[in-house]
Amino acid sequence: MAKVLMKGNEAIGEAAIRAGCLNYFAYPITPQSEVAEYLVRRMPEVGGVFLQGESEVAVGYMIFGAAGAGERVFTTSSSPGISLMSEAISYIAAAQCPAVFVNIMRGGPGLGGILPSQADYLQATKGIGHGDCRLLVMAPASVQEAVEMVMNAFPLAEKYRNPVMILGDGLIGQMMEPVAFPDHLKSEPTNKDAWATNGMDHRKSKSRNLVKSLFLDPVQLNDNNLQLKAKYERMRAETVMSESYNTDGDYTGLIVSYGTMSRVCRTAIDMLKAEGIEVGMLRPQTLFPFPEKALADAVSKPSCTHVLSIEMSMGQMVEDVDRFVRGLLPVSWYGKCGGDIPTPEEVIDVVKERFA
């Protein structure tokens, strides 16, 4: 397909359609409302449904209902909206249903602001809902990558029967870049016979499917939690993604950064290189599971003296970075979280001050 010039939010909507998802339930919030604006025009063209819920709480349970019935379904929201959905996300994870949630993050806490932020890292990777539930979390750094991640999110959600989150910052939603879409991939979830409550008529198996998250028997509840845990371990083994930059030769320090923040860091690394200072970067593409092995490999380079986590938050991912560097090197954080994105010049100053 020829390229189109699209905002990230529009491209996310189109990518979901291309992934065969024809159910979109949402509630508007800046900076992601363009997904709804795009899909309100586009869904009727492909026979799909866009339904605005009366709140994000309602939307969360509309997603649960559609997912439980074996339908591909997704929603998009921004930070405070995701907080409202988090109860439903926990239910969906407990009932082992697939669904895709997109969080185009804005500054927080509370109402915060409407400019870009990455301050929902901990929420997405560790605290999305109550109980022992986790999401598979992917973080795009370009509009094209957002398209690819959204299209992958649906099959991954079905493979693991677990919600998947695309964690983008406001800039990913709002910026425009040329994008190409892969061919139309409309396909049904392959394994839904085992769980979808879509009536006995279509099913090969004769057993009843039941969508539930209530297990009053302590042994059964523990078993369900063990199943979930085993699934999260499988994600760790099978679905980790990261990208390295300027790590082939020696480097004095390693930046860890994701999303659009990593693109600022990339420019800074190029500018530092022109001054003769070599800095490497690891960009996690999945935040859960975190690319712990890639990080361990990158910090094992003898020339590397420092690891710097740069994020649009007050220091969230740095907790994982610190955990996986395992005390081998000093780890520090730099960031901002008000909507002002650190500039390449600021990154350069921090690098020089800390280790170069």
Place this chain on the structure above:
Amino acid sequence: MKLEFKGIVIIVGAYGCGKTEVSINLAVHMHARGTAVRLADLDLVNPYFRTREARHELTRLGIDVVLPPKQYMHADLPILTPEVSGMLRNPSGLALLDVGGDEVGATVLAALADSLRGKVLQVLQVINPNRPHTNTIDGCLTIRREIEAKANIKITGIVGNANFMEETTEQDILVGYDFSRRVAEAGNVPLVFITTPVKLLTRLDKKAIQCPVLALKRQLVPPWKRAESLDTSES
């Protein structure tokens, strides 16, 4: 062919068609030609990539930028500063309005109806055929009808802004020119000008283009890129 504008010029169009880049660059171009320019940021619907992000650069060049009060600069609230109706009542030189996207963004013009009544207006619809929804002539005409209905205003001309941002090629400009000409013809309005990234200006086959061309120096860039310098503004 030279670009000549005075009086009130209103820039409208679909979301993301490039209204703001066109407005900023048109303001700089006319200012460099000796016209007094006031540019109002009327994008009340989208909080990202607005004229206000280029305010320091524009002010430095001597262009008068009309903005919401400072404390609301980063809001997406429907704030219309009284200065806007002032600049419309007594336009001197060029009064340029950069309006928000789609019919939703253009609704603000209905609120300015009193100030606009009886005035000679140029209302220019910016189109980029590489964007969804405006990739067909029908799509462009639909947006036009929607904007005219909500804003209660008639579009008087087309601005062809075919681009893929920094990936734009000469071919994109020529194909876009042809498309824009057909949109103008179908809508029975003139194609007022087209744009080109400044780096392609000298490479374009001018004989193939029968309308003025505005060279764009991209201003609204993500934080890992630098805006192009506006200093040598004669184009």
